Amino acid sequence: MTLYLTQDDVKKVLDMPSTIQAVEDGFREMGKKAIEMPPRVYLHFPKGVLIAMPAYMPGLGAAGTKLVTVHPDNKKEHNLPAVIARIILNSPENGLPLAIMDGTYITALRTGAAGAVGIKYLANENSEIVGLCGAGVQGRSQIMGLMEVRKNIKLVKVFDIIPNTLNAFIKEMQELYTSTKFVPVNNPEQATIDSDIIITCTPSPTPFIKGEWLKKGAHVSAIGADTAAKRELETSVIKKSDKLVVDFIPQAFVVGDFAKPKEEGVVSESNIYAEMGEIVSGLKKGRISPTENTLFKATGLAIEDVGTACKVYELAKKKGIGVNLQS
């Protein structure tokens, strides 16, 4: 029997603390080299792509594949979301598909959780001021993740290129997090200057954060650039960072934030201080001084999806949520 879970079902059982736990567990297994995660496989359609992302974590008993399609014009042409994802979980024991579930909400939450793990290990403990660029789906989940791992955030300065989107985001976040002040700012420079943590989560094709705006000790969480065509950080940000941390070295050097500085001869794989898994598993230290400048570049990993889906499956079974499908 296979458990089928809709997006509403997933939302009923999954919260940010359990997602952070699942993502952190996945990074730990990766640090111990106890995972199998082949490179993503792509199919190229006229108006989009299909990406298959399989992962197996023997230590967690988790195996499965995310199938995600990205069709940027879907909303306009078909009134469908641009990103549509499903995750199939398989039993490592006998291969049976244990569950098929919506993967869109899991993608949003696990990415916020990955950013939060970066902040947990790399940002200053007493961080108070945050700059956020990109007030979309990721803007929301990055804030949700941040609030779980830093409890003293007093001010979040938000920038988005669409004023209405920015204002709606400020209103929504202010209602959710009443002890933090959310303010709109006019440009990425205002978001960055004086901030302890800078989060970028936009699909921008051109970089907009400069190294000279970063204060000493700042942490940058670079989330948005997940393809070669996207880039949020100018090369000066890479140069300014004392610790460059990525989720997965081969993927990091394909996306704009690192691919372009590599072309310029500014950075190569040997300049990466650690993959996040090495830090979470204790092989390497995270932040060691309040004045270090740190950068975490997240590109998104199948272990994050499969680990989170496994958590959803366990919680849904416990609560009797979902529909059982016969084979």
Ligand SMILES: NC(=O)c1ccc[n+]([C@@H]2O[C@H](COP(=O)([O-])OP(=O)(O)OC[C@H]3O[C@@H](n4cnc5c(N)ncnc54)[C@H](O)[C@@H]3O)[C@@H](O)[C@H]2O)c1
């Ligand atoms: N690293 C990962 O694992 C991962 C996972 C999911 C999504 N992403 C990427 O994150 C990015 C954001 O995804 P989303 O789902 O939040 O998209 P979204 O469309 O919901 O939100 C993006 C927001 O960024 C704003 N924006 C665009 N260019 C900007 C700029 N130059 N400066 C400031 N704001 C700008 C848009 O107006 C929009 O409000 C995308 O590139 C997406 O592919 C990465």
